[in-house]
Amino acid sequence: SQQGEEDPQALSIQEGENATMNCSYKTSINNLQWYRQNSGRGLVHLILIRSNEREKHSGRLRVTLDTSKKSSSLLITASRAADTASYFCATDALAGGTSYGKLTFGQGTILTVHP
């Protein structure tokens, strides 16, 4: 079963614009992570936000977490053509014990940034 659902499935913007992707999940979590995947490549970790945090920044990335709504958003500011990729949210679920870092992924958002 898919823990995370991402919205939108695809996003097309112009260079310099901001990109916002949303993620919803179903169960309580230890943390939520965002990953990036370039076409045909492995996933690269972008940012992690813990369940007791509400907002986190890393460079041009801003992540928010609302545990009451079981949702998160990833904002990429001043996007560049090089940001074109698929973006996935992944949750480390709180399941009555140690999750051992097992991640449950959403289906991803395909971001295209036009030069």
Place this chain on the structure above:
Amino acid sequence: NAGVTQTPKFRVLKTGQSMTLLCAQDMNHEYMYWYRQDPGMGLRLIHYSVGEGTTAKGEVPDGYNVSRLKKQNFLLGLESAAPSQTSVYFCASSYSITGENTEAFFGQGTRLTVV
């Protein structure tokens, strides 16, 4: 620093054949994972390991076996390949499941086609 290395990168199997995918990490990570990625479904956890000599089932373990004889290696075996196992397989590792270093590092993937 190679990180997480998967071999092979591509493979075509006939139905009923067997094969082993190798994952090697040089970061001295305790935790290792095998995921499969299918179109439109994100990544799903097949098996994972919390240390040398240990393995456990993930979300979609049927048809796969794993072994972790050495800390740096995590092998995924397909005993009798089926077309439903056509997918891209990713190995990942993480240093910790608590604290700061909980993000997963991914290999570049193995694209497997079963005909």
